[in-house]
Amino acid sequence: MRLRRGAQKATTPPQVLTGAKVVLPTGTVPNGRITIDGTKITAEAPHGTPQGNATVIDVTGHWLVPGFIDLHNHGGGGASFHGKAEDVQKAVHAHRLHGTTTLVASTVTDDMDFLVRQAGLLSELAEQGDLAGIHFEGPFISPCRKGAHSEALLRDPDPAQVRKLIDAARGQARMVTLATELPGGLDSVRLLREHGVIAAVGHTDATYEQTVQAIEAGATVATHLFNAMPPLGHRSPGPIAALLQDERVTVELINDGTHLHPAALELAFRHAGPGRVAFITDAMDAAGIGDGHYLLGPLEVEVSEGVARLVEGGSIAGSTLTLDRAFQRAVTIDRLPVEDVVAALSATPARLLGMDDRIGSLEPGKDADLVLLDEDFELKGVMRKGDWVVDPQLA
Numbered sequence: 001m002r003l004r005r006g007a008q009k010a011t012t013p014p015q016v017l018t019g020a021k022v023v024l025p026t027g028t029v030p031n032g033r034i035t036i037d038g039t040k041i042t043a044e045a046p047h048g049t050p051q052g053n054a055t056v057i058d059v060t061g062h063w064l065v066p067g068f069i070d071l072h073n074h075g076g077g078g079a080s081f082h083g084k085a086e087d088v089q090k091a092v093h094a095h096r097l098h099g100t101t102t103l104v105a106s107t108v109t110d111d112m113d114f115l116v117r118q119a120g121l122l123s124e125l126a127e128q129g130d131l132a133g134i135h136f137e138g139p140f141i142s143p144c145r146k147g148a149h150s151e152a153l154l155r156d157p158d159p160a161q162v163r164k165l166i167d168a169a170r171g172q173a174r175m176v177t178l179a180t181e182l183p184g185g186l187d188s189v190r191l192l193r194e195h196g197v198i199a200a201v202g203h204t205d206a207t208y209e210q211t212v213q214a215i216e217a218g219a220t221v222a223t224h225l226f227n228a229m230p231p232l233g234h235r236s237p238g239p240i241a242a243l244l245q246d247e248r249v250t251v252e253l254i255n256d257g258t259h260l261h262p263a264a265l266e267l268a269f270r271h272a273g274p275g276r277v278a279f280i281t282d283a284m285d286a287a288g289i290g291d292g293h294y295l296l297g298p299l300e301v302e303v304s305e306g307v308a309r310l311v312e313g314g315s316i317a318g319s320t321l322t323l324d325r326a327f328q329r330a331v332t333i334d335r336l337p338v339e340d341v342v343a344a345l346s347a348t349p350a351r352l353l354g355m356d357d358r359i360g361s362l363e364p365g366k367d368a369d370l371v372l373l374d375e376d377f378e379l380k381g382v383m384r385k386g387d388w389v390v391d392p393q394l395a
Contacts, residue, residue, distance in 0.1 A: 012386070013053050014042070019060030020372070023342045025361050034064060036368040039385040043364055057392060059372060062380060063338070066346035066361050067101025067369030068323040069353070071175065072135060072224070072252055072280035074106050074296065076287035076322070081105040082297055085121060092130055094288045095281075098322035101369035101384040102132045102350075102359055104174050106282075108297035109138030109149035112161065119168035126172040132353060133174030136165050137223065140188065141203030142179035147228040148296050148310050148317035149203065157188040166195055173197045174353060177223045180214035181206040193218030198352065200252075203228040204239055211242035215249060221352070224282055225251040225268055227259050227316075244271050250352050252280045253344075255329055256321040258307050262334060269336065274343035278352065279326045284308055284318035328377040 014037040022032030035043040035054065074080060077094025079087040088105065095103055105122050107115055115136070122134045138149045140157035155161065157178045166173045175198035178185055192199040201214050202223020222243040230238035243249050251272050253265060259282075269277055281287065285294045286303040293311075294301045296318055300311040308317040323345055330341040350360025359367050372381030372392055381392035 012038070013055050015386070016054045016056045017059050017064060017370075017372075018056060019058050020062045020064040022064045022362060023066070023339055025347065025363065028339060031060075032064065034362055034370070036383070036386050039368055039387075041362060041364055041366050041368050057394075059381075059392065059394065061375060062394075063373040063375075063377070064362065065327075065338075065342050065371050065373065067359065067367075067371055067382070067384060068099045068327070068345045069102040069132070069349040069360065070095065070100045070281055070283075070323055071104050071221075071278055071349050071352065072106050072137070073100075073103055073283050074108055074137075074318050075285045076281075076283050076289075078285055078289045080285050080295065081107060081122065082110065082118060082295075085125060088122065088125055089130060091285075095283070095322060096382060096384060096389045098288065098324045099327070099371040099379055099382050100281075100323050101367075101371075101382070101389075102353075102355070104132050104135045104353070106135040106137050109141070109146075109153050110297050111153060112139070112155075112164070115139070115165060116168040119165055119173075120170070123168075123170045123172040127170075131172075132355065133172045134169050135175040135177070135200075136173065137177045138203070140176070140178045140182070140185075141228075142182060142205045144205040145179070145203045145228045145230075147203060148299060148301070148315050150298055153298070156182045157184045159184055159187045159191045162188045162191055166192075166197060175200050175221060177202040178214075178219075179204040179206065180217070180219060181210040186213060186217045189214055189217040189219050201229075201239060201243060205230060206239045208237045208239065208242050211239040212246075215242065215246050220248055220250060222249055222251040224254050224259065224280065226264055227254065244268060247276070250276050250278055250348060252278050254282050254319055254321065255279055255326045255334070256281075256319050257329065257333075259316065259319065265334060269334075269340075269344075274340035275348060277344040278349045279323065279330065279341075279344045281321040281323060281326065282318045283321055286320045287322055289320075324371070324373075324379040327373070331377050
């Protein structure tokens, strides 16, 4: 597979991709056509013969879907979003090779001074277009449901401290995960809402009633639903029921076969629907690399057979998932409709980020972000803003 990097030249002629099954917001078009001029999609239509000086690429027998959008990602390619600028760019590129054309960088619990400094670095990369913003996962989470976070560094969600991170992100904060039942939790949710930052309920020990309060205060996302929260109970339904039943909440799901039993995924997907599900990776450094020893924030992680666990305690420590694998699994194993999976990987997260005017679907005027898949849903090409990150593999 030949890989290329760099911006598309202004002199590049229009590109026309023909013959694929093109997944549009209105449904799948067989023998469809997508036209790209520069960085934008300029037309889409079934059938027909392209005219002019365009470069025509016949992708018959393939699927064309929008570029994937990852709301929750800690790193990949052997690099972390807790590293230097070159580490961050390495991780971003590693996921682009797997179809993620838009990515929000997630931090993990650490010292507040470090998080403030890292927010400054990540905001610079977001300003130059490498990232779609910053997601702060921790330190404002419950020690009862800490998962792969350092308990010694956890703290209650004091609105002043939450504001400190928002300010450090210089307008690039997109989401903060909170255990909203902790002191200051609801006030922090209100603060985030006032500043246009998504408040996500996660790593929480909240009751059903407390979660309802958080949603009423403005929380609109469930951080990796089912994971790091009390299980669904018939007398004490806990946060899962509250998050699933409220139409205002988008639920994140990690579809790697480890974090969720297929029945749990089906329950969430059928109840919330593709308009309220966002598939995420929650990836760490090992994504796209393989087994070995890594760090997740300050904690040591061992990856064995593709599953990341803390060296001390054995908790699952993020994932090694990439979104092309999540797509393939959702269609071939979970038997979800392709159009619904596309929504969960592209349209829904784009809308949540307020970026659906530019990304998330294959429509004229939007960025030319797309993924080419074969009949087995193996990735065969990736385009970002009109430039092939992974050249089409059509043999």
